[in-house]
Amino acid sequence: MKVTVVGAGNVGATCADVLAYREIANEVVLVDIKEGFAEGKALDIWQKAPINLYDTRTVGVTNDYSKTAGSDVVVITSGLPRKPGMTRDDLISTNAGIVTSVTENIVKHSPDAIIIVVSNPLDVMTYAAHITSKLPRTRVMGMAGILDTARYRAFLAEALNVSPKDIQAVLMGGHGDTMVPLPRYTTVGGIPVTELIDEETLNAIVDRTKNGGGELVKLMGTSAWYAPGSAAAQMVEAIVRDQRRVFPVCVKLEGEYGIDGVYLGVPVILGKNGIERIIELDLNEDEKQLLETSRGHVKEVMEALDNINAAKA
Numbered sequence: 001m002k003v004t005v006v007g008a009g010n011v012g013a014t015c016a017d018v019l020a021y022r023e024i025a026n027e028v029v030l031v032d033i034k035e036g037f038a039e040g041k042a043l044d045i046w047q048k049a050p051i052n053l054y055d056t057r058t059v060g061v062t063n064d065y066s067k068t069a070g071s072d073v074v075v076i077t078s079g080l081p082r083k084p085g086m087t088r089d090d091l092i093s094t095n096a097g098i099v100t101s102v103t104e105n106i107v108k109h110s111p112d113a114i115i116i117v118v119s120n121p122l123d124v125m126t127y128a129a130h131i132t133s134k135l136p137r138t139r140v141m142g143m144a145g146i147l148d149t150a151r152y153r154a155f156l157a158e159a160l161n162v163s164p165k166d167i168q169a170v171l172m173g174g175h176g177d178t179m180v181p182l183p184r185y186t187t188v189g190g191i192p193v194t195e196l197i198d199e200e201t202l203n204a205i206v207d208r209t210k211n212g213g214g215e216l217v218k219l220m221g222t223s224a225w226y227a228p229g230s231a232a233a234q235m236v237e238a239i240v241r242d243q244r245r246v247f248p249v250c251v252k253l254e255g256e257y258g259i260d261g262v263y264l265g266v267p268v269i270l271g272k273n274g275i276e277r278i279i280e281l282d283l284n285e286d287e288k289q290l291l292e293t294s295r296g297h298v299k300e301v302m303e304a305l306d307n308i309n310a311a312k313a
């Protein structure tokens with residue numbers, strides 16, 4: 001299996017490293033626009049192989065997409081991260097141009113690839129990659145739900161003083177303040193979380209999760225990479241090993257949840273064909289309302305992208 005990661009910055013290099021040391025792919029190609037940057041990162045990861053004992057080959061290239069040819073999966077992490085005081089949506093015009101041109105290059109050299117978008121604003125960059133690639137919606141998806149759910153699970157594990165391994169949760173909607181964590185679908189070793197934690201603490205954890213990205217941007221001056229890079233690698237693994245894992249993933253909805261033509265995080269089964277199935281939960285009225293708010297927000301940002309594209313045309 002051959003996997004390309006575009007963008008050799010914090011998230012891309014972390015993702016490539018996880019793909020390599022966990023031997024998820026035989027070959028990982030790292031691409032960046034900065035001369036020598038991807039080559040250096042790929043060489044560093046390769047030189048770690050004798051220490052951490054893996055044999056995945058890592059190759060770095062500066063904008064040379066011929067080396068990515070025949071990739072089974074491509075992860076797009078290229079683009080600006082936000083700085084303190086910015087929202088993810090503030091990145092739209094710069095990152096849309098980057099994601100669009102990267103996607104054109106990817107499909108030219110790997111027409112059968114499955115594409116995982118990581119660049120922000122996530123839901124709308126997934127839209128940009130999907131319309132550019134012209135691939136079926138099952139093959140172009142965005143990573144955010146695994147990260148947001150991981151934050152929620154980590155905060156819960158801390159509050160309950162239990163292993164994060166035992167916390168299962170679902171989170172839906174856009175990757176932003178309107179994301180929709182679902183306490184009703186959260187369990188701790190099979191026990192509904194509401195039986196183990198009081199409402200006030202749970203609500204505080206939900207709020208912290210919604211602002212989880214911003215919390216890290218404030219602390220570090222740029223956005224997170226260890227959990228995001230690992231989350232993208234986990235999606236790659238589910239696809240290349242045909243694991244049929246159930247994850248929240250951003251995909252174009254075509255009638256599911258009563259929503260049409262908007263890119264949102266929903267639970268899916270992820271396997272060798274990409275999105276094998278979208279799972280439709282029976283949401284209650286409050287949850288439906290939260291999802292509708294999230295849909296409205298993502299739709300607005302999608303329209304902003306349409307306006308940017310129309311102005312360019």
Ligand SMILES: NC(=O)c1ccc[n+]([C@@H]2O[C@H](COP(=O)([O-])OP(=O)(O)OC[C@H]3O[C@@H](n4cnc5c(N)ncnc54)[C@H](O)[C@@H]3O)[C@@H](O)[C@H]2O)c1
Nearest residue numbers: 007009010011032033078079080081118119120143144228
């Ligand atoms: N979806 C998520 O949950 C999530 C999580 C974390 C970060 N992100 C997003 O991922 C993106 C990358 O974050 P980062 O921290 O790795 O940033 P970074 O600045 O460390 O790395 C980005 C890399 O992209 C490269 N790049 C820019 N234009 C390119 C092009 N046309 N072709 C190839 N490479 C190009 C840059 O040279 C840089 O090395 C940001 O947009 C960030 O907001 C998303």
Ligand SMILES: O=C(O)C[C@H](O)C(=O)O
Nearest residue numbers: 082088120213214223224
């Ligand atoms: O918060 C960001 O800007 C990056 C990413 O979307 C995250 O949630 O960590």
